[in-house]
Amino acid sequence: MPQGQFELHSNGRREFIDLSGRIRTIVRESGIQDGLLVLYNPHTTAGLTINEGADTDVQRDILDTFARMVPDAAHYRHLEGNSPAHVMASLSGASVSIIVHQGQIQLGTWQRIFFCEFDGPRRRTLRWLLLADR
Amino acid sequence: MPQGQFELHSNGRREFIDLSGRIRTIVRESGIQDGLLVLYNPHTTAGLTINEGADTDVQRDILDTFARMVPDAAHYRHLEGNSPAHVMASLSGASVSIIVHQGQIQLGTWQRIFFCEFDGPRRRTLRWLLLADR
């Protein structure tokens, strides 16, 4: 059954964690040649995104820009104090879908799949599904 | 044929409407055990998101933050006056994809599926598809 889950730990309050290697391994071990990989984040103060991985400054710039767009120093009603992380979760989205062709996820040259921690450090679980195109 | 549509009514100009219960019913009645549920919003001034449902203040904080990011009091060309709602539709996205396992959508503990009304009140139609993993 080509679905499962895996765990990860974030170390900072906000950071990107590159999942591309893990996802490549999952697809390889499944033996599926063509289809769709869906990666799903079940947490409400984190997200998933696909963006540049070569220069880590890009990840920093995205997080810094999100922090300017959704500042800590604004009025929020939610008393836990992590409303900005919830907003960022909706901005980045709860899942990514990536096409599999000839046994490989079809990321672009500079693309990596990132888990976006917006309210860490925490232990997180991610879920994946592989739909074969038969 | 595991696809269909359903209607809903929004009551306010901007609000989140929890669709999790309806989606659980759709998945249960389909009899599908493992696969992917795709929920699709065909409207251009509304969106879909997955976020916390326990404290309704989180929904309010997300809507308020979107309104600060995309203020009504800015210059827009579109003469209908609802450009902010169109921008918010692109920020939240037109669909959500959720993994189904053992007959259940795999939402996280605090996650709910929300229809995001950005230009209500209106009558809206949503479309869904269930892809079985066979």
Next chain:
Amino acid sequence: MPQGQFELHSNGRREFIDLSGRIRTIVRESGIQDGLLVLYNPHTTAGLTINEGADTDVQRDILDTFARMVPDAAHYRHLEGNSPAHVMASLSGASVSIIVHQGQIQLGTWQRIFFCEFDGPRRRTLRWLLLADR
């Protein structure tokens, strides 16, 4: 095998390019009646979105609002100078999923599928997958 890719050229630094016609052709030629179309963007300074196509002012308003949210005149670390385009890529997302019913993509009345160029002009390649619901 219902997957493939196609090329397009952007002409401006930032613009929306309507792909709805191409996608309708792809779905028609596939012969698939019911299922899911996934369109994937492998570039890190571009995105995909679904929004209104009738009044081109809406596209302009979305791009202008994105530029206010992610201004060029802010501090970014990435030395290539296109960090705002990377942020916009994460805001819009790397893929769109659209339900196919009776051989037709189920776009809403006013919806069009847009490629979002955030750092053009460039030659871009997009990838698509059609999952049949059998």
